[in-house]
Amino acid sequence: MPFDYDLFVIGGGSGGVRAARVAAFEVGARVGLAEEDRYGGTCVIRGCVPKKLMVFASDVAHFLPEAEGYGWTFSEAKFDWTVFHQKLTQELDRLEAIYRGLLKRAGVHTFDSRAKIVEEHTVELSNGERITAQTILVAVGGTPTLPKIEGIDHAITSNEMFHFDRLPESILIVGGGYIASEFSGIMNGLGVKTTQYYRGEQVLRGFDNEARDLVAGEMVKRGVDLRCGLNVEKIEKTPNGLLVTDTNGATQVYDAVMYATGRSANTKNLIDPAVDVDLGAKGEIIVDEYSQTKVPSIYALGDVTDRVNLTPVAIHEAMAFIATVFRGQPTPVDHALIPTAIFTQPEMGTLGLSEEEARAQGPIEVYVSNFRPMRQFFAGSDDKSLLKLVVCANSRKVLGCHIVVPQAGEMIQLLGIAIKLGATKEDFDRTMAVHPTIAEELVTMREPTRKT
Numbered sequence: 001m002p003f004d005y006d007l008f009v010i011g012g013g014s015g016g017v018r019a020a021r022v023a024a025f026e027v028g029a030r031v032g033l034a035e036e037d038r039y040g041g042t043c044v045i046r047g048c049v050p051k052k053l054m055v056f057a058s059d060v061a062h063f064l065p066e067a068e069g070y071g072w073t074f075s076e077a078k079f080d081w082t083v084f085h086q087k088l089t090q091e092l093d094r095l096e097a098i099y100r101g102l103l104k105r106a107g108v109h110t111f112d113s114r115a116k117i118v119e120e121h122t123v124e125l126s127n128g129e130r131i132t133a134q135t136i137l138v139a140v141g142g143t144p145t146l147p148k149i150e151g152i153d154h155a156i157t158s159n160e161m162f163h164f165d166r167l168p169e170s171i172l173i174v175g176g177g178y179i180a181s182e183f184s185g186i187m188n189g190l191g192v193k194t195t196q197y198y199r200g201e202q203v204l205r206g207f208d209n210e211a212r213d214l215v216a217g218e219m220v221k222r223g224v225d226l227r228c229g230l231n232v233e234k235i236e237k238t239p240n241g242l243l244v245t246d247t248n249g250a251t252q253v254y255d256a257v258m259y260a261t262g263r264s265a266n267t268k269n270l271i272d273p274a275v276d277v278d279l280g281a282k283g284e285i286i287v288d289e290y291s292q293t294k295v296p297s298i299y300a301l302g303d304v305t306d307r308v309n310l311t312p313v314a315i316h317e318a319m320a321f322i323a324t325v326f327r328g329q330p331t332p333v334d335h336a337l338i339p340t341a342i343f344t345q346p347e348m349g350t351l352g353l354s355e356e357e358a359r360a361q362g363p364i365e366v367y368v369s370n371f372r373p374m375r376q377f378f379a380g381s382d383d384k385s386l387l388k389l390v391v392c393a394n395s396r397k398v399l400g401c402h403i404v405v406p407q408a409g410e411m412i413q414l415l416g417i418a419i420k421l422g423a424t425k426e427d428f429d430r431t432m433a434v435h436p437t438i439a440e441e442l443v444t445m446r447e448p449t450r451k452t
């Protein structure tokens, strides 16, 4: 019996929408897609996009004193959450409509429903309808995970950070990863008294030590009360707010407590146990380099596979999936040297090996430029920046690049091309500087700061 669809996609986020759209529009496949929530997924609805808009809103707090340093005066600067929130809501509605429109114009049949895989070629919608497909693609993403401590129900996650009716006066943010550190900067910039607890020694574990130290130091300078080596014991609701007892036994009341302590794959009740798809310890779907599960007709990509949990990676995985399954060109996904930005304040861009990782692999040279950028220096700010190249002493290739500068995300994107092409330190050296810029430091660092 022929299948209802050539491809059925579960999940309308970045990866799922890209795969569905390209399969239908460019390849001419018959495609269905089910999404139980809003189209656009975590990135568009409750992640990267609204987060970045909130970074823009909060960053203004940092630019105002800078403007004064250039001779501007302001009578009063005030942030109105209600105005911003209304615009944010409208923008997310607009973006969701675009996603729906893209699918519709591509000829994808969409189902506003949860879908579950019940057989190797069959999904079941919430209303009991069964749909068959030659290939099933799972792109359902992930969800925040919270530790089981007393009173955790009083805490919110990043999902709720975009929906405050009014901003809290004080917030405790728990965690030291991307999400916690980004939201600390956002809340602090918007005028919320912000405290961050991180259980380890320094936030942003896994990134280059020098870069994370600088980010953390600057966050504190800007007003975040960052407390490392500390965790939450319990949370109690009181008439005055949320009473938090920390692991040292001290207590403090906050208006809100947000947890960003990791995410896990959305695979609960997604696949009937009779269907032999392997799941990992955190519930992630195990796939091979072609995003194929153990069941040949079922593929998975994006955060649900917990490989590298970033939107552009899911989109790449979607394009590789299309090439493999619909164009007859088996295409493994290249997960090496992914440039990424952490939208902390200050912003950090990073790519490749940290100094610590590179040193463990062999002899390296490290080039570091620590400076106060011209624009901020003139304004009287003592913001510090960092540009750092980690170079293999033998091959001369740049193994890692770590930058803490304004617009670091923009810069690391372009550096990513050169480094992905295998640029050596000498390639950087023979590139003419663009003057006067921050980025010129990258091509003018002559002597290594450290050799090991």
Ligand code: NDP
Pocket (backbone or CB within 6 Å): 147, 174, 175, 176, 177, 178, 179, 180, 182, 198, 199, 200, 204, 205, 231, 260, 261, 262, 263, 308, 309, 310, 340, 341, 342, 343
């Ligand atoms: P991460 O896994 O990056 O960080 C989790 C943090 O929570 C760590 O600091 C961890 O500490 C801490 N933690 C874990 N369990 C507990 C606990 N029980 N009590 C206290 N602290 C705990 O997760 P995030 O939620 O920050 O981000 C998830 C993913 O989302 C990232 O991996 C990233 O890929 C993606 N992302 C990317 C962004 C970007 O590109 N800018 C922005 C936001 C998210 P420890 O270090 O000790 O383990």
